[in-house]
Amino acid sequence: MKMPDALFVPGNSWLHRLDPRVKLAFAVMATVALLSVENGWVFLSCLALCHAMLLAARVPLARLLGAWRMMLPITLMILLLWPFFTPVERAAAWRFGPLALSWESVQGGVAAALRVNALAFAFLVWLFSTDQPALVLGFRQLGLPYTWGVTLAITLRYIPTLYSTLERVLDAQRARGLVTAHTNPLRAARAYLPALVPVLIQALRTADTLSRALEARAFNAPNRQHTNRRQLHFRATDALALALIALAFGGVVGARVAGWV
Template identity: 30%
Template sequence: MTPEAPQPDNERKPKKLRRLEILRFSPGNSFLHRLDPRTKLLALVIVSVIALLFSSLAALVLLFFFELLLAITSGLAKKFLRALTLVLPLFILVIVLDSFFSKASSGPVYFSAQIGFLHPEVTLAGMILAIAMGFRLLTLAGISFLFIMTTSHDDFIRSLKNMRVPPTLSFSLGYALRSTTSLTEDTRQIMDAQRSRGLELDRGNAIKNRNKLAALFIPVTVSLLKRSKNTADAMQARGFRQSTPHSCYKSQRFSRPDALMGIILVVLIMILLVTNWFFSL
């Protein structure tokens, strides 16, 4: 009887944990990777504001495919789509709720009922608006995922310092960006420890595992509190904010890709305005 070959680390990890590890910085030399973090932060803000202001399905679908094109050119298409599965349950919930309780009630009526004080109604206009709200959610999540996947912690901190952001705020934002990796690693270690004690976290759904999940969430919470205390002690020991501002050995500078991204954003806004105007006629 031959011994079983060891499985790769990615195959031994639980499916839920592998999905969380998608939200990590992926080194690369693509157009999106070479952008200054300030440019990517500006793109994140602009895309998010546009997604919140526009309610046209065509405009939001176009905005989502713009993000997908960025992911493809960065070599992150597969990882980007897998990351969107993290918000898939919320995406379905938004579409269902907005379909039955929509502000738009024009067009053919496919379903209508009176349940107590509730009046669910499914119309063509309501379904279109519900799908648009679903794409709004995907757009907001997608641009945030792309920022995390293509922005390193060190570059992000240097950019914030070049923007004269207060040290406390820049440290907090940078620490939050890096904590996604630390939280994933802590969760993996805790899940491995609980499985070694015979606790099967991978079987069944969230409702059946509600008691088991407490054995995961409580240690993770304790780990976060300990990590916060250790970080605070380390900052105090190093005299954080007690000395003159530190200088950066390597400064962030804007380059041609940043100018090109600015032009792309302006063109995107113009296209979306025309698209929204055309479909609103």
């Protein structure tokens, strides 16, 4: 499974033109709202809204499917394990020795999986439509340290790079007889250990090279002023979008306080 070289999807849609601070506000407010409620329909609605926004912004369907493939392992793990570790308050529908299952615990597992995916896609709305310069500039104009934005941008850039390195190492070792397809999860995890050593070495080498490059450019030097050719301008459409986001956030929190969700 190939990971794209960067999360950002180039485009000129309404979502791409939206101020990155507004998109960050959407991700943060969605996170707070999703963590404050326990209603699966709210999670499903947020997930559907994120997909509608990304599709309206002409993000390729292949990128959305790729994101779902990346989320598939943790989604399956939640669906399979959550019901068994949830206390059964009513009569159990199934019993497997000391483990008990009920419809409520299964519904709780589905809701938890929907919540995790909704959280992920809320941030993907921001990351898929915001390039790295705008991301860093958005952090700066929010009054946050310049280093925070640069650190996040570098992290987002090098996660796909390290994943591609892992794929290349695995392909090379499979060509030399390494077997990674095991039905036993422990054996499958152990089979990946030989590939982690070269990936770790490459990660350390990349970090050293990057630190030297930043040091050569006097990154984070005292009394240094950072300037940007590109400037952000908060427009009327940004204000309208922020107002709608705040209204939806207030509605969800208000419904939670009232006990409706």
